Amino acid sequence: MSAPVIKLEQFLLAVLPQSLTDSGWRELRDRVLRQVGEHRARGVLVDVTEMDVLDSYATRLLDGLSRMLRLRGAQTVVVGMQPGVAFAMAQLGLKLPSSGTALDVDDGLSYLRRQLPRSANGR
Amino acid sequence: MEGEEDVAVRLEADILTARQTGKTLARSLGFSDADAVLIATAISEIARNMLEYGKGGTMRFRVLASPRKGLEINAEDRGPGIKDVELAMRDGYSSGGGLGLGLPGAKRLMDDFSISSVLGSGTTVVMRKWVP
Numbered sequence: 432m433s434a435p436v437i438k439l440e441q442f443l444l445a446v447l448p449q450s451l452t453d454s455g456w457r458e459l460r461d462r463v464l465r466q467v468g469e470h471r472a473r474g475v476l477v478d479v480t481e482m483d484v485l486d487s488y489a490t491r492l493l494d495g496l497s498r499m500l501r502l503r504g505a506q507t508v509v510v511g512m513q514p515g516v517a518f519a520m521a522q523l524g525l526k527l528p529s530s531g532t533a534l535d536v537d538d539g540l541s542y543l544r545r546q547l548p549r550s551a552n553g554r
Numbered sequence: 555m556e557g558e559e560d561v562a563v564r565l566e567a568d569i570l571t572a573r574q575t576g577k578t579l580a581r582s583l584g585f586s587d588a589d590a591v592l593i594a595t596a597i598s599e600i601a602r603n604m605l606e607y608g609k610g611g612t613m614r615f616r617v618l619a620s621p622r623k624g625l626e627i628n629a630e631d632r633g634p635g636i637k638d639v640e641l642a643m644r645d646g647y648s649s650g651g652g653l654g655l656g657l658p659g660a661k662r663l664m665d666d667f668s669i670s671s672v673l674g675s676g677t678t679v680v681m682r683k684w685v686p
Binding site: 452484515518523 | 566567570573577587588590591592594595598599602645656659662663
């Protein structure tokens with residue numbers, strides 16, 4: 432249950448599995464934090480399309496990761512949240528204040544490109 | 555349809571088993587995908603609480619057939635109990651490091667929710683959702 436992290440343009444794409452254990456979350460966090468430095472990534476897309484539950488615990492970890500990434504100079508956008516998951520999160524009053532959100536990877540890429548200053552945009 | 559299933563909640567991986575069990579039962583009962591996610595999320599919140607504050611316990615799943623079709627989840631831990639249940643049910647209150655959304659959140663996701671706690675012997679949460 433580990434999450435692949437792929438380089439995409441000047442960004443990273445982390446694809447989360449259906450569910451992650453606590454150690455899976457920790458491993459993902461450490462890997463993404465490290466790879467942001469290795470690839471000098473300016474942004475990270477976290478794809479939660481496959482995740483069937485985002486409870487208060489997972490939400491806290493996810494937004495915590497966004498805060499850590501911001502301290503490393505990278506923006507985070509959470510993409511692909513399923514309607515049922517969004518519904519449950521809203522019912523619980525859960526928010527992702529430190530993360531951007533977008534419908535899918537395409538929209539997430541546009542979001543991250545908009546976050547970059549023009550000089551760093553490269554293309 | 556009738557059925558009963560127990561899941562021991564002792565390790566963090568058991569949370570995943572519990573919510574998968576709930577989801578599978580919910581689907582077989584005819585709940586929509588969205589409702590199955592709500593149920594699985596409530597299970598996740600309660601199972602996490604059982605581990606974090608109650609030293610683990612047992613989650614009992616029961617399919618209710620009459621008078622209404624529904625799913626009942628009985629979560630019992632043998633932890634220290636909750637001193638002030640009313641306070642624990644308040645949004646945003648947490649005795650641990652969490653968001654304090656576990657109990658009130660699970661209540662909001664389900665149709666019926668009751669909690670009883672005895673200091674020194676444990677806490678029991680019973681929650682139900684009815685098939686619409």
